[in-house]
Amino acid sequence: MGALLDIIGNEVTYSSAMRFAVLLLFAASGEWVAERAGTLNISVEGMVLAGAFGSAVGYDLTGSTVAAVFVGSVAGFLVSTIQANLSHRLPADQFVVGLTINILVLGLVGFLDNVLEPTVVRASQLTIPVLASFPVIGPALFDQPWPLFLVYPLVPAMWWLVYRTRWGLEVRASGEDPNSADVSGIHVNKRRRQTIYVAGITSGLGGAYLVLGAVGSFADSIVGGRGFIAIAAVIFGGWTLRGSVAGCLLFGAVVSFRLSLPDQGYDGINTEFLSALPYIVTIVGMALFAHRIRPPAALAKPFLRGLN
Amino acid sequence: MTDVVASDPIDALPKEVSAAARGRHLVFGEIVSLYALSIAGALLLSGLLVYLTGGSARAVLGALLDGSILRPGRWGLTLGSAAPMLLVALGTIINSRAGLVNIGQEGQLLLGAAFATYVGVRLGGENIGQVAGFGVLVALLLAGGAGGAMWAAVAGALRFKRGVPEVLSTLLMVTIASNAVGYGLKKDWLLLAPAGDRSNRNQVSEQLAETVRVKRVTVFGNEFPITVFLAIGLAVVVAFALARTVPGFRLRMLGQNAKTAQRAGVDSARYGMAAMLLSGGFAGLAGAVMLAGGDFGNYQLVPGFSVSIGWTGLLVALVAREKASAAILVSFLFAGLRTGSGFLAATGVERKITGVVQALLVLALLIPPAFLYIRERRRALNASKERI
Numbered sequence: 001m002g003a004l005l006d007i008i009g010n011e012v013t014y015s016s017a018m019r020f021a022v023l024l025l026f027a028a029s030g031e032w033v034a035e036r037a038g039t040l041n042i043s044v045e046g047m048v049l050a051g052a053f054g055s056a057v058g059y060d061l062t063g064s065t066v067a068a069v070f071v072g073s074v075a076g077f078l079v080s081t082i083q084a085n086l087s088h089r090l091p092a093d094q095f096v097v098g099l100t101i102n103i104l105v106l107g108l109v110g111f112l113d114n115v116l117e118p119t120v121v122r123a124s125q126l127t128i129p130v131l132a133s134f135p136v137i138g139p140a141l142f143d144q145p146w147p148l149f150l151v152y153p154l155v156p157a158m159w160w161l162v163y164r165t166r167w168g169l170e171v172r173a174s175g176e177d178p179n180s181a182d183v184s185g186i187h188v189n190k191r192r193r194q195t196i197y198v199a200g201i202t203s204g205l206g207g208a209y210l211v212l213g214a215v216g217s218f219a220d221s222i223v224g225g226r227g228f229i230a231i232a233a234v235i236f237g238g239w240t241l242r243g244s245v246a247g248c249l250l251f252g253a254v255v256s257f258r259l260s261l262p263d264q265g266y267d268g269i270n271t272e273f274l275s276a277l278p279y280i281v282t283i284v285g286m287a288l289f290a291h292r293i294r295p296p297a298a299l300a301k302p303f304l305r306g307l308n
Numbered sequence: 309m310t311d312v313v314a315s316d317p318i319d320a321l322p323k324e325v326s327a328a329a330r331g332r333h334l335v336f337g338e339i340v341s342l343y344a345l346s347i348a349g350a351l352l353l354s355g356l357l358v359y360l361t362g363g364s365a366r367a368v369l370g371a372l373l374d375g376s377i378l379r380p381g382r383w384g385l386t387l388g389s390a391a392p393m394l395l396v397a398l399g400t401i402i403n404s405r406a407g408l409v410n411i412g413q414e415g416q417l418l419l420g421a422a423f424a425t426y427v428g429v430r431l432g433g434e435n436i437g438q439v440a441g442f443g444v445l446v447a448l449l450l451a452g453g454a455g456g457a458m459w460a461a462v463a464g465a466l467r468f469k470r471g472v473p474e475v476l477s478t479l480l481m482v483t484i485a486s487n488a489v490g491y492g493l494k495k496d497w498l499l500l501a502p503a504g505d506r507s508n509r510n511q512v513s514e515q516l517a518e519t520v521r522v523k524r525v526t527v528f529g530n531e532f533p534i535t536v537f538l539a540i541g542l543a544v545v546v547a548f549a550l551a552r553t554v555p556g557f558r559l560r561m562l563g564q565n566a567k568t569a570q571r572a573g574v575d576s577a578r579y580g581m582a583a584m585l586l587s588g589g590f591a592g593l594a595g596a597v598m599l600a601g602g603d604f605g606n607y608q609l610v611p612g613f614s615v616s617i618g619w620t621g622l623l624v625a626l627v628a629r630e631k632a633s634a635a636i637l638v639s640f641l642f643a644g645l646r647t648g649s650g651f652l653a654a655t656g657v658e659r660k661i662t663g664v665v666q667a668l669l670v671l672a673l674l675i676p677p678a679f680l681y682i683r684e685r686r687r688a689l690n691a692s693k694e695r696i
């Protein structure tokens with residue numbers, strides 16, 4: 001019990017949880033938009049990795065972290081164009097495409113990493129004067145590498161995009177009832193492709209944050225399945241944005257426990273169990289709530305005009 | 309209809325029929341050229357990548373061929389690597405024919421290998437005899453299948469009892485499996501070898517006893533485990549069962565149109581569950597075959613034992629387009645890329661290029677059928693418009 005209080009009262013706990021959660025937030029906010037349009041992109045993992053590598057190369061070439069973040073989001077976008085056009089322009093199976101993209105990006109990044117060997121640094125720390133001195137959670141939220149602060153406008157922007165624009169209405173219609181959307185003049189597959197581009201850009205930003213903000217170096221194992229956790233967070237959140245954000249924070253905390261608990265002297269905790277915990281929580285969550293939470297009705301169902 | 313086509317020139321047919329027949333001729337040429345184009349595109353891209361990074365594509369191809377088949381003893385190694393890939397692919401073919409998406413073979417394979425290790429090490433001691441050893445080997449292979457099937461069964465049960473999409477549960481369970489096996493390799497009451505015979509605390513299991521291993525045969529100086537024949541035999545069985553038996557027909561019906569299958573009396577939960585069990589079972593068997601076959605490591609389980617064979621087997625099934633017979637050839641091709649990559653170091657090209665080649669080939673082979681499908685549908689839609 002004392003141990004638990006120790007962890008809850010410690011600023012480091014929140015900083016490291018935030019560090020892991022932010023990567024998930026970047027990737028999940030875009031993937032949430034894409035899933036609302038009825039697509040499910042396993043390739044988020046590959047998009048994040050491409051973003052991470054792109055930003056590493058971008059920094060190596062330009063020496064500017066701003067340019068590096070930009071290059072990272074472009075790399076994520078490029079990967080998303082493969083997913084979008086193969087599975088929502090041509091009718092190739094989206095899971096097959098997504099899985100293959102992940103393998104392609106992993107191979108490509110591993111190959112190019114050995115050829116280019118980009119060197120990266122940590123992006124500069126940004127401290128918001130008053131807010132950062134807030135006790136316990138202040139440093140976690142407001143004293144961090146600057147790419148992290150991109151996530152604060154990004155999440156509300158995604159909400160606004162999906163719920164307050166015509167485009168967002170069309171996106172949701174494409175995800176709920178593509179046939180009706182189609183007869184009312186919405187180009188369903190075009191909207192779906194666009195949402196995947198959004199997911200690619202935000203995942204690329206997530207990868208850039210991972211390299212420049214969280215780690216400060218690049219290795220091809222840097223993402224290590226956390227793109228899948230981002231997808232899990234969207235499902236865990238029941239396809240609402242606030243649920244997805246909560247899922248990201250929860251999973252981020254769980255992932256960070258694996259590193260922070262032994263650091264603080266709690267050795268007895270089973271590290272394998274902690275690594276698997278986000279996945280177990282997601283599966284149990286889906287099993288418990290799959291009946292209560294309602295996915296977009298056309299989630300992961302390809303749309304072809306006149307087929308249904 | 310066929311008689312008419314055979315006896316008369318196409319032009320003599322009624323209008324719609326002749327259009328269809330002409331279409332068929334056109335389509336065949338189209339299919340061949342489309343596939344040729346996409347494969348050439350994928351290979352060209354890979355070659356370009358090698359060229360741009362300062363390597364020689366010709367040298368890479370030569371090294372890959374040398375390492376996979378040409379050099380003495382190499383095609384035996386390739387066969388040994390192909391067997392588990394083929395087994396994984398066979399399982400994948402079964403579930404995709406039933407309309408289910410299992411992408412967790414990597415985890416199912418690893419868990420199968422862990423189960424096989426446990427049984428093989430616990431039942432087969434140092435001095436086990438020839439006959440008893442064979443019995444343990446069979447038990448070990450079955451245990452591997454059971455382990456993989458159990459892992460897939462969880463995903464299947466979640467799908468049919470709770471409505472959880474099996475795509476996600478199988479994928480997420482890969483990481484859980486690798487962590488579970490990692491945990492098992494830390495505990496000596498599970499998989500960890502007793503510390504006595506090792507100086508360092510590496511996470512490895514005990515080795516399988518000599519007599520518990522799969523027999524290796526030598527053909528023209530190429531040594532490979534006899535499980536290669538088992539894998540090919542099972543491929544024939546799966547192909548036959550899917551094409552010519554009632555349960556196979558029902559599985560395919562379920563995959564092509566679940567509603568029709570239900571009206572025809574196919575219990576989707578029962579057949580779907582069976583497909584998941586078989587799929588996981590094949591992946592688990594592949595893990596056991598890797599463990600006892602000798603081409604992967606030293607007859608013992610280590611962390612990361614599955615070395616992406618599960619993922620590659622999944623790709624094999626995708627490239628083979630759900631045909632067990634084609635999977636035999638494709639698994640040999642992909643195994644060749646794997647064994648051939650061992651020779652790439654001499655050319656100065658990073659061996660990870662083979663992962664790129666594999667993925668590009670898969671993507672390239674996805675395009676023609678998708679493209680043709682759209683064409684076909686457009687034609688059908690236009691035809692139906694004309695009729696109205």
